[in-house]
Amino acid sequence: MSRWSYVLKRLVLAVPVLVFALTVTFMILYLGPLDPVTAVFGQEYNPSDALQLRKDLGLVRADGSPVPLWEQYIDFMVRLFTFNFGQSWVVASEVSVSTLIWNKVLPTVWLGFWSVIVALVVGLPLGFYAGLNPNTGGDYLASFGGIVWRAMPNFWLAVILAGAISQGGFLEGYRTWIIETQVIGTPRGTLETLLMDVELLGIAMPMVDPTNFFAAVKWILPAALVLGSSSMGNEMRIGRTAVLETINSNYVETARAKGVSSWKIVSKHVFRNAMVPLLPVIMGEFYLLIGGSVLVELIFNINGLGRLFISAAFGADVTVLGALLFIFVTMTLVFNIIQDILYTMIDPRVGYESE
């Protein structure tokens, strides 16, 4: 089977999973205890307002008769699959869900991007260093650090770090370091001004504004460090083991005997083979970002998707919840497929036939 038909097959197989997950979501949202009317108007509401809301939500027809559940179900699925997410009712009254999500997606993506980067930049080199110099002082230090980071409860670390930076703790100087930035909360416009137009040879080109960029990175870094902490430890540990395993293998010895330079051995043989067990760990970070961003965003007061999810769940905002779950589940499935494709690229022994 060629790579493309494999991808196609995986995509087709993902559709039933998505449909089923959305069906469960529908059942929870529409058959469960959530009542949008009390969520919007409170316990004492005007019956005509309530009727209007039910009409708007598609629960009741124009003539006042209730819409049968299967029609609601079809409507729900069709709307999600055509990316027509409808309006939010509770979180932000009468704002379209797409706008709402679009406004909040930037901080979350920024946070996720940097937590992956921080984990990779710190974890991988440390793990490789430890694996290339086993049983030295540096190895013990790195391994111990990796184990400690991995066991650090995420939200606890977040509380301590946020406290240390904002409440006059020992890291208070971080706020005014180099440039004054806000660390807790979402500073307005930091991410929107990342790009500036620069006239280059008479053509306006978007360029990264260095000051704003630095400010934005500095703002997100503590949160990203917390979110990436456990993956950092994992990457370090598994990277170390993987390097140790390949460095003692016969082909590395052969290469060394042939006189291949040690840099080439590491980059050509060790690195690529060590990536095989590392891949699921690195990809696993993306799942972590979907789930873990909720707590970190709450503690660091970042106005992103995780917080939107929490407020939608507390506020019983059915439309926002449906859209967010659709996005979460789709992203998980896509990451699954990407991971399997990357597997076949890194490790040619993994065939397309098996699963």
Added chain:
Amino acid sequence: MATDTDPDRIERFEDIDWQATEMRGGLSAVSRKAFGLLLTLAAVCVFFLYDYYLVRKRKPTVPVIEWDVSQVDWMFMVTLAVIFFYVLLPLYENPRMTRYYWREFRKNRAAVFSGGFLLFVFGTGLVGPLLLPKPEIALELGYQPPVFTSVSNNYPIQCVGEAANGRCFGTFQHPLGTTGRGKDIFRLIVYGMTVSMQIGLITGLIIITIGTIVGAVAAYVGGLADEVLMRYVDIQLTFPTFLLYLLLIYLFGQSLFMFILVFGVTSWGLIARLVRSEALQRTEEEYITAAQSAGAPNLYVIWRHILPNVSSTVITAVTLLIPSLLLYEAGLAFLQLGDPSIPSWGQVISAGRSDLSFAWWISTVPGVFLFFTILAFNFIGDALRDALDPRQTTQE
């Protein structure tokens, strides 16, 4: 022999009457455990029915020690019974293997320390609540610092220890200090140990049971059953459990019971996958073919040959899964989504969050305990993996 000339006689294996084998097994050493477990479960059942029908609501089940048995306590009793009959008893009955395990285990010093710490947490969590009174709110005793430390006199309303130079010093009355509302942190920690152990053990047992059954059935039966079960696992792994939990607590209120149930019933996906791939390898082996050729029933093969062979993988995986469950519970408690009536470590961390600038101990102390518990589970899980899977060894 006369049969040699019989043309209808076909070469065949010795007949085994499987029913008789199972009957005999019913009285042998293996099923003495099952019998003991059943007896204990029956006793728990009788106790439960007594509590359900004869004791009025909100009245203590055992009045002498004022113990009103909760839903989680029932599950915990069952879990302890299973652990006793299927972990401790076999270890006791087979001292040679026990000594062997202990020798192997002792080689990893970090794992021994971790095991000791977890046993300490387990024992304290089991006995502590019987000896110590529940932590109570006492507003005038808020913000007492831990022993040997001090806090500015502005914060505690009343200083239990000695007050000098405008600072209030901690006492042994509250060795780890108190929260802003005057709850003693030492007692909160001890009660939190019970909660953590209940989460770890009960959820672990649920996950092991469902995951192993699903994985073994999928691998051994194969075909449509395999396909359906594994696609279901796919869905379960993509669906956010958090939302399910949120909706169920809307419906039934926040409780530890709900947490254990929801996360136990939805977290076995990875274990099932692991068991399936492991069992698929085992199914290829000769002893399985031998058992099948001799006409052993499927259930017998799964129970006697496949399960014992995958058990080490499962135990390792669950040991590494439990810390994430503990973290999850603490995280939910932190979001005020946990059981408000049960002092979990996450709740205490959350309570001390806004006071971090002066009362550092409220968030830090439970955080340290949570951290060490998770660390210990990780160490033991890694040690088990190193011991059981030589490919993964970290020592060269």
